[in-house]
Amino acid sequence: MSVGYPSVVDLSWRVDVSLSTSRTNRVLRPYVLLRIETDAGKPPLIFEVPRDRFDELRYAVSRALNEVARLEKNDRLASVAASSTA
Numbered sequence: 001m002s003v004g005y006p007s008v009v010d011l012s013w014r015v016d017v018s019l020s021t022s023r024t025n026r027v028l029r030p031y032v033l034l035r036i037e038t039d040a041g042k043p044p045l046i047f048e049v050p051r052d053r054f055d056e057l058r059y060a061v062s063r064a065l066n067e068v069a070r071l072e073k074n075d076r077l078a079s080v081a082a083s084s085t086a
Contacts, residue, residue, distance in 0.1 A: 006038035016048075 012035045018027045032054040037044040049057065 006040035008036055009039050010037040010044070011035070015051075 014033050016031050016033060018029045018031065020027055030051040031048050032051060033046070033048045035044050035046045
């Protein structure tokens with residue numbers, strides 16, 4: 001038996017724009033709403049972030065994915081080098 005993380009089974013998103021609030025007449029601030037459902041059998045995770053924070057999240061995920069790809073490439077190169085010297 002192995003322990004792992006839940007897998008994402010559904011992801012939905014939308015962009016809402018606040019046009020005004022009770023304090024001001026005009027806001028025009030976009031928010032990104034994300035709904036993530038996993039195979040863990042728990043209710044979906046739903047969160048809302050302002051666009052600037054979403055951009056930071058998107059950038060961080062992009063950097064992480066690029067680093068994973070780099071590590072996988074290095075691992076494949078090391079495997080090829082090891083098999084050619086054997």
